[in-house]
Amino acid sequence: MTVMGKEQGFYQVFEVFSRRTPEAPLQHQFSLLAPNEELALVMAQENFMRREPVADLWVVKRDYIRRINEEEKVALKRLDNKDYRLTRGYGDLKKRWRKYEQNVFDEKEILSWKGEIRR
Structure with a gap:
C-alpha cells in the first residue's frame, strides 16, 4: 500500500x-x-480521547472509504444550480423597511388631527 508516496x-x-x-x-x-483495526482504535483513544471529551469515536480503514470519481463529479455540477436558495434579493430590506416606517x-x-378628514 502506498500513502503519500x-x-x-x-x-x-x-x-x-x-x-x-x-x-x-x-x-x-x-x-x-496501525497493523490492524483493534490497535488503530487503541491508538486513536490514546492520542485523542485524553485531550478532549468525546461522546463517540469512529476508526475506519481508509480503503473502506469510497471517493467519487471525475465522472461522478460532473453529475454533481448539474445539481449545483441552487440560486433560488440564496437570499441576495433581501440585501436592501433594511433600507426599504426604513423608508416604509x-x-x-x-x-x-x-391624535393631532382631531376630527379632520385627511385625504
Whole structure:
C-alpha cells in the first residue's frame, strides 16, 4: 500500500472521526498507521480521547472509504444550480423597511388631527 508516496507494508492507514456530544456531527480528526483495526482504535483513544471529551469515536480503514470519481463529479455540477436558495434579493430590506416606517403615521400625528378628514 502506498500513502503519500511512501510504501506502508505491514501498516494500514485508518481515519479517525469523533463527536463531542451525541447530537454533534462526526468530524474528521486525523489519520494514523496501525497493523490492524483493534490497535488503530487503541491508538486513536490514546492520542485523542485524553485531550478532549468525546461522546463517540469512529476508526475506519481508509480503503473502506469510497471517493467519487471525475465522472461522478460532473453529475454533481448539474445539481449545483441552487440560486433560488440564496437570499441576495433581501440585501436592501433594511433600507426599504426604513423608508416604509417613515411613511407610517405615528400615534402623535393621528391624535393631532382631531376630527379632520385627511385625504
